[in-house]
Each structure stands twice: as C-alpha cells, then as structure tokens.
Amino acid sequence: MGQAEQKTSRKPRADSLRNREKLLRAARDVFSAGGPEASLEAVARTAGVGIGTLYRHFPTREALFRDVYAHEVDELEALAGATSSAADPVEALRLWLHAAVGMVATKKGMLAALAPAVDSTDPFFAETTSRTRGAVERLMARAVASGAIRDDVSAEDVIRALIGMCYTRDQPGWQPTVLRLLDVFVDGLRTGPKG
Amino acid sequence: MGQAEQKTSRKPRADSLRNREKLLRAARDVFSAGGPEASLEAVARTAGVGIGTLYRHFPTREALFRDVYAHEVDELEALAGATSSAADPVEALRLWLHAAVGMVATKKGMLAALAPAVDSTDPFFAETTSRTRGAVERLMARAVASGAIRDDVSAEDVIRALIGMCYTRDQPGWQPTVLRLLDVFVDGLRTGPKG
DNA sequence: TTGATAAACGGAGGCACCCTCCGTATAACA
DNA sequence: TGTTATACGGAGGGTGCCTCCGTTTATCAA
Numbered sequence: 001m002g003q004a005e006q007k008t009s010r011k012p013r014a015d016s017l018r019n020r021e022k023l024l025r026a027a028r029d030v031f032s033a034g035g036p037e038a039s040l041e042a043v044a045r046t047a048g049v050g051i052g053t054l055y056r057h058f059p060t061r062e063a064l065f066r067d068v069y070a071h072e073v074d075e076l077e078a079l080a081g082a083t084s085s086a087a088d089p090v091e092a093l094r095l096w097l098h099a100a101v102g103m104v105a106t107k108k109g110m111l112a113a114l115a116p117a118v119d120s121t122d123p124f125f126a127e128t129t130s131r132t133r134g135a136v137e138r139l140m141a142r143a144v145a146s147g148a149i150r151d152d153v154s155a156e157d158v159i160r161a162l163i164g165m166c167y168t169r170d171q172p173g174w175q176p177t178v179l180r181l182l183d184v185f186v187d188g189l190r191t192g193p194k195g
Numbered sequence: 196m197g198q199a200e201q202k203t204s205r206k207p208r209a210d211s212l213r214n215r216e217k218l219l220r221a222a223r224d225v226f227s228a229g230g231p232e233a234s235l236e237a238v239a240r241t242a243g244v245g246i247g248t249l250y251r252h253f254p255t256r257e258a259l260f261r262d263v264y265a266h267e268v269d270e271l272e273a274l275a276g277a278t279s280s281a282a283d284p285v286e287a288l289r290l291w292l293h294a295a296v297g298m299v300a301t302k303k304g305m306l307a308a309l310a311p312a313v314d315s316t317d318p319f320f321a322e323t324t325s326r327t328r329g330a331v332e333r334l335m336a337r338a339v340a341s342g343a344i345r346d347d348v349s350a351e352d353v354i355r356a357l358i359g360m361c362y363t364r365d366q367p368g369w370q371p372t373v374l375r376l377l378d379v380f381v382d383g384l385r386t387g388p389k390g
Numbered sequence: 391t392t393g394a395t396a397a398a399c400g401g402a403g404g405c406a407c408c409c410t411c412c413g414t415a416t417a418a419c420a
Numbered sequence: 421t422g423t424t425a426t427a428c429g430g431a432g433g434g435t436g437c438c439t440c441c442g443t444t445t446a447t448c449a450a
Binding site: 391392393394395396397398399400401402403404405406407408409410411412413414415416417418419420 | 421422423424425426427428429430431432433434435436437438439440441442443444445446447448449450
C-alpha cells in the first residue's frame, strides 16, 4: 500500500493548453493596469474563460502572479540580448532601462508590495532577481569595455536607481518623468567631460 | 444670494460624540491587527455601531485612517515627553524606539503602503512627519548633550533605521527581532570603547 | 414636563470580488 | 465512433464597499 498505481496518462488536452496561454496573456494585461491586487475575475473575463478555469490552472493568486513575473523576466533577458547587439552600447543600456520601465508598469506595485512580503530566501524570487541582474551586468560590461561609461557603478546600483525612480509610479503621468530621469542618470554614467 | 442663512445651531448630540470616540478606538484596534486595508465593517462591528454611522463620521477610509494616525503621532510625542524626563537619556531613547515599534504594529503596512502613495507634499503628512522628527530630535539632543551617544547621527537617520528594521513586519514574530536589532543599534550609538 | 424637530442611527440593498463545487461538454484514445 | 478521463463554466455562499432612507432620539422651546 501507499504505492500509487501509474497509468499511462493521456496527453494534455489542447483546449487546456490554449486557455492557460489566454489566461497568462490576460493576466499580463490586467496586472499591468491594476497591479498585483487586480481582480482575478477581470483576468478571467479578459481571457474569455470562466473563473473556474482560472482557478484550475492557477490555484492561488500567487501562482498566477509568479508565472506572469517569470514571463516578464524572460522578456527582460531577451531584450538585453537584443539591444546588446545594437550599435552604441550606452544606447543599448538606455533602451533597456526604458523597456524596464514599461515592465514596472506591468508589475505595478510588485516590487514594493510583494518582494519584501515574500521571504527573500524564496528560491523563485532569488532566481529571477539574479537573472535580471545578470542581464544588466552583460549590458554594462560592454559599455564599460568600450570606455563609454564609468566602471564604479554596479548592475545592482543601476537596478536600485531604476526601482527608486519608479517609486512614483502611483502618480499620474509618472512614466515620462521617470524616462527623463533615467536619461539623465545614463548621462551621468558616461565618461568624459560635459558640454 | 450665496449668503447661507445661519441659524443658531444646536449643540452636537451626545451620542454622536460618543460614537465617534468608539469608532476611533475600534479603528485603532482593527487597523492594528489588519493594517490600513482592514475591513471598515469590522471597525463598525468592533465599535458596536452600524456601518452607516461609520461612514457618516468618516466619509472615506482615508479620513478615518488620518484621525487614527494623528492620534498615534500624538502618543509618540507624549511618550517622548514622558521618557525624556527619565533618568538615563539613552535608555529614554531606547524605550521610545521600542514604543515606536508598537506603533508600527498599529500602523501595519502604513509607511510602505501609504506614505509613498500619498502626495508627499500633502500638508497633513508633512506636519505629522515633522512632529515625529521633532520628538526624536529632542530625545537625542539630551543624550548627545550628556555625551552618551555620538552626535553625527540625525533624527531622520534614526527614524529611517527604525522604518527599515520594521520592513520585516509581515513575517510572524517580527516584533521581538526588531526590538533586539534596535537595542544593538542603540548600543552602536553609544560613545566610548566596548567591553 | 412635554412636544416638535433637527440630527443621528442602523442596516438593507446593490454591486464587486473571492473561491468552491459540480453538472455539462469535449478532446483523446481505442 | 463510442467511452471516458479531463476540462469547462458559472452558480452560489461568503465578505466587503458604500449609499440611501425609514426609524429613533437628543436637544430645545414652550
């Protein structure tokens, strides 16, 4: 006893896989607009599936949130890869930061509201955090190697600056302001005299 | 026109005043347990009044929250006055910090969740913040004057440390840990050699 | 003291959200 | 093409938000 019999299981149903994807896309949109506290029923509505289907795929809000978050980190990494092949390495970094602001819009309230709430030893968040840091490190290494930016600022510093600037994300029209501040910051990173 | 006729208004009803007090007491308890997002119906239930009465006295959650917050700041100031008359000035500061942790428990999630959300130019929060800072400044001035603690740490620094340490307030059993950390911090403030 | 009345009370009601449960529909397999 | 494991949808019960209004009551004048 205790040995569960294992029957050759069927392959997952096609509609199930489709709905999962629809839910993830919808969750990205809805969390983007309303933050991680947004209504799950709104997610289901947006996805065009029943609320029961949402809960079957993602038993808790956290489960859904994590998948969305992991997806965003994937995109950030991919974006870093893409821009890093661009001409000017500093421009690549700048573009990446701008894209990251777009992601913070998606993760509205996420960093402040969830990261501290979750046990920081949580392997999931540790992993995604380090992946993000790695992406920034690669971007910066190129710019430093080319001598375009100073070498005494770490990827963590840049991310911290990014997060800090995004702290105003609750005020209306924050995004253009933050983008401008980031441009100033990037200018500050550049080596050589001004004017 | 436009001149509202002023009739000698009656004096406020006694039950109204009573209920307001009951609501404030209840709000303090309920916010203490559940943070500023706690159920207003729970507040009304705890106060033993109808939900309509709550909304009549405090038309918005913010209105209720502010009154509770102002009350807490009053207490912090009063406490600073009380402990400052105590024997050892460093001990006075330490006691005040411990009491402040109790207040953060009441204001669960308040600093992180509300302070940045509210426009920081908001006169209400500016005023309460400066009152709190003033209280700490007075406590520290005494300790500095007596030569017991270093003089290169500002009241704002101390408050920042307090807030930072309280960032773990979501984890179970955070309070004893924070109190211990604060004691260590206060020891760090002391002048003179160790051991 | 007693009535009139302004003021306050309480909670029902309409809406949204959370999550569970289960009858129905359907994709996978034989 | 039939069987059946799997997934679907949404009703339903609970909670909270806030408004509205019929009822109660404290105040004040006679």
